[in-house]
Amino acid sequence: MIQTSLQSSTPLLADPSVGRGRRLLWPAVSAAGATGFVLVAHLLDPNQPGNYPTCPWLLLTGTFCPGCGTLRATHALSNGDVLEALHRNPLAVATFVVLVLGFARWTRRQWRGERRMTAAPAWLLYGLFWVIMAFWVLRNVPGWTWLSPE
Known part of the structure; x- marks a missing residue:
């Protein structure tokens, strides 16, 4: 018996009975949540004492965690100051870029009705x-x- 390849060059489509509006629900909810985060970080300046609590890790150990400075970086980015954001937390800025690109890809796949992608490969997760x-x-x-x- 001859076996044929199950892979095709065309993308696998999701259930056609599900409309675009329903497929774009979660990207819309995610975009609203991210917008809310940026809006709060923009309006409530994290550089002003008392607007946010101290990082629990910094409070307990006196050292910076990987997330320390993310609110200040977000505030700086929302004001268009990329250099200040990079100074506050360069890893957060790089993460924001990757998240925006991933969000665009996810939204495009949802718009087209393509099936969900599999999880990231293990080597990528370990590297991260x-x-x-x-x-x-x-x-x-x-x-x-x-x-x-600081």
Whole structure:
């Protein structure tokens, strides 16, 4: 018996009975949540004392976590100051770029009705983990103030 390849060059389509509006529900909800986050970070300046609580990790250990400075980076980006955002948390800025690109890809796939993609490969997830761990350690090295959010 001869086997044929099950893969085709055309994208696999989702259930055609599901309309575009329903397929775009979760991208719309995600966009609304991200917009709310940016709006709050823009309106309530994290550089002003008392607007937000202190990072629990910083409060307990006196060291910076990988997320320290993300609110200030978001505030700076919402004001158009990319250099200030990079100074506050370069990893957060890079993450925002990847998230926007991933969101655009996801929304396009939903618009077209293509099936869901599989999860990221393990090597990518492990690599991301080690990048975060390295950033965490390096931003707390004495004298490396260029990675600290202050």
